[in-house]
Amino acid sequence: MSITAPFIINDEALNVLFRDAHTTSAFEDTSIDPEVIKSVRDLIKWGPTSMNSQPLRIIEVPKDKRSRLVPHMMGSNQAKTEKAPLAFIMAADTNFHNNLPQQFPAGGNGPRDMYENNEEARTAVALQSANLQAAYFILGLRAVGLGVGPMGGFDADAVTKEFLRDGEQAIMVIIAGVPADTDSHHAQGPRMGDADVFRVAD
Ligand SMILES: Cc1cc2nc3c(=O)[nH]c(=O)nc-3n(C[C@H](O)[C@H](O)[C@H](O)COP(=O)(O)O)c2cc1C
DSSP states (O other): OOOSOOSOOOOOHHIIIIIIIOOOOBBBBBBOOOHHHHHHHHHTTOOOOGGGOOOOOEEEGGGGGGGTTGGBBOTEEEEEEEHEEEEEEEEEEETTGGGHHHHHHHGHHHHHHHHHHHHHHHHHHHHHHHHHHHHHHHHHHHHHOOEEEEEEBBHHHHHHHHHTTTTTTEEEEEEEESSSTTTTTTTOOOOOOOOOOOOOOO
């Protein structure tokens, strides 16, 4: 294969995923077909995770249960979480190791047994890979044309207690929907220059 341009997916796709997409706070009052979100989940599961551990759990909080989530959001995150067509809790499953014999067969039972006795290590791995998967989910939602608002400003312990199962920890709340046609959106934030964020090792 000869490389004629740096990117192998087209400019339109790159704009949707990165250049034109940015954090959305206001949405049209339009419901989203659950099959669309299922398609996103079916796509983003292919993103890489440590030992194929796949620790992200996605918990949708429908509108009729939103009142249990909103009080745990901070400040201005409350109103948009209440109004958004879609709200999801991103959670890291620290018991992912029980799935490793199936999901990472190359390791046999070794990785599961190693993590069984090391909660600290498996929590670190769960958080790292679940955060990566949350990023894949953000990009997947953008890929179906939705506006997305990721949020870390919430009481994670309270959300964990209210919604999650044993071993799961809340790491992010994501709201999504069709972006409202309004000028209330924040302008896209500036980005640091390449010289500030990249270097070749000294
Ligand atoms: C992990 C994470 C946590 C965030 N937490 C919040 C939040 O609590 N409230 C909020 O309004 N925006 C939150 N944001 C949105 C960021 O502020 C936003 O993505 C960033 O400023 C870039 O914005 P832009 O892409 O629109 O330029 C969060 C984003 C990420 C990825």
